[in-house]
Structure formats: structure tokens, C-alpha cells
Amino acid sequence: MLCVQQATTLEWITSLSTLAAVVLALAVALWGESMKRWFYKPDLRLEAMVRRPDVERVERRSVNRSPALTIAEYYAWFFRLEISNLSETPARDVQVYLKRIEKADGTVVTKFTPMNLKWTNTDPMTPAATTRKVLLKDLPIFCDFIHVSDPKYRPQHHEDQSDVVVDKAIMCLDVEATNSAKGHLLGPGAYRFYLYVAGENSPARHFTVEVRYNGTWYPDQDQMFDQEIGFRIKKL
Numbered sequence: 001m002l003c004v005q006q007a008t009t010l011e012w013i014t015s016l017s018t019l020a021a022v023v024l025a026l027a028v029a030l031w032g033e034s035m036k037r038w039f040y041k042p043d044l045r046l047e048a049m050v051r052r053p054d055v056e057r058v059e060r061r062s063v064n065r066s067p068a069l070t071i072a073e074y075y076a077w078f079f080r081l082e083i084s085n086l087s088e089t090p091a092r093d094v095q096v097y098l099k100r101i102e103k104a105d106g107t108v109v110t111k112f113t114p115m116n117l118k119w120t121n122t123d124p125m126t127p128a129a130t131t132r133k134v135l136l137k138d139l140p141i142f143c144d145f146i147h148v149s150d151p152k153y154r155p156q157h158h159e160d161q162s163d164v165v166v167d168k169a170i171m172c173l174d175v176e177a178t179n180s181a182k183g184h185l186l187g188p189g190a191y192r193f194y195l196y197v198a199g200e201n202s203p204a205r206h207f208t209v210e211v212r213y214n215g216t217w218y219p220d221q222d223q224m225f226d227q228e229i230g231f232r233i234k235k236l
Helices: 002-039 151-157
Strands: 044-048 055-064 070-085 091-103 132-135 141-149 171-173 189-199 202-213 232-235
Touching: 044 091, 044 189, 044 202, 044 232, 055 151, 070 091, 070 132, 070 151, 091 202, 141 151, 141 202
Parallel strands: none
Antiparallel strands: 044 070, 055 070, 070 141, 091 132, 091 189, 141 171, 189 202, 202 232
8 A cells, every 4th residue: 555655656746847847848938038037137347447448539520611611620539438248148238328427526517418428439320329239248348438629629629618718628428419508518627427337138237437637638648648637537
């Protein structure tokens, strides 16, 4: 009698194991991708440094047709953020969002409108400018952050502020859009930038970046990057 009970118990265990295996296989078939995305997420990171290739001097051109056709050619330094994914899971539809700007004393720059930054070397008129479709592991991508143009050409490139001394450069944020309030333009000083990096399959991560700049502009990178008098940027 005992042997019969043991055999029946083993049959039940075998049946339940088979049923569990079938259910698991069915669940994986139906929801495998969703389950994988739930347990394995991208690990997005942001780095901010003053060095090449994070920083690059770019030749720019400005065309003005009024009152007469004039073409101005000048240089600008582009300071970029390095965005990377440390996970094996690809990050999809990644965006970098600039939420808030504060001065060194904690005063909020109210004229700035929160919006996305633009990815480097993308067409500003396309969705790719602000949304990176895929970010793979250990393949960092640059996001334009701030550019500083030669102040001699401030009127020509329309990055000008009346309250900033004429021989000082102005920091221009590389955001997706500009407006008449000129919230994307910042005079020399110390600022803190509060950013979010997020993807369609990755929750937003918060980063704070500090920038200090006295407005002095140099065509030479050693002078422009000098930690005492040049452009300073770091992640806090």
C-alpha cells in the first residue's frame, strides 16, 4: 500500500513539474521580452569634462541680409556631455533633458525654459536631434551642451546680451529651441545645471553639472581650457 502511495505521489510531482515547465515556457514565449526588460535595464551615465574630444573648436558662418548681404566667419568652442550605457541591455530613445539652471548663490535662472539638449552632429530639424534611437554598451555618444563663440562677432551670430560687456563671450545652450526671452543665453559666471538622462526602457537619472566661466575667449585650447582663467566644467 505504501509503495502505491509513493508511486502516486511521484506521478503527481512529475505532472506538476511538467505543468510548471509548460507554463513557464508559455510565459517566456508570450512575455519573454517584457520580462527581460523588467529585470534587465540600461545603466545610463553622464560625464562632463573639458578635454578633447569632449570639446571641439568649430568654424561657423553667419549670413546677414539686412541692410546688406554680409558673411561673417568665426570660431566657437563646443563643450559636450558624454552619455554612455554600462549595461548589456541597449538603451532606446534616449534623451537628455535640462530641467533647471541656478546661479552659484542658488538663484534660479527664470528666463530659461526647460527642454532637451541636442545630440552632436545631428540635423537640428529632425527628431534625431533630441532622441537617440539606440545606445549600446560602452559606446559613448556626445550631446552638445554649451558653445562659446568669438565675442568679436556677437552681433553677427545673434548670441548677444546688452548687459554683458562687449569683449566678453556669452555661453549659448544647445537646446532644441530658442525664444525671444533668450533663455538659452548666459553671461559669464558660475552656474549649476540640473539634468535628466532617460530612455524609453530606462528610468530617468539625475545629474548636476557645474560650469564656471569668466567670459574670456581664446582661439588656443590650452588657454581656453586653463583651470584658473578658462572654461571650467565638472559633474557634481
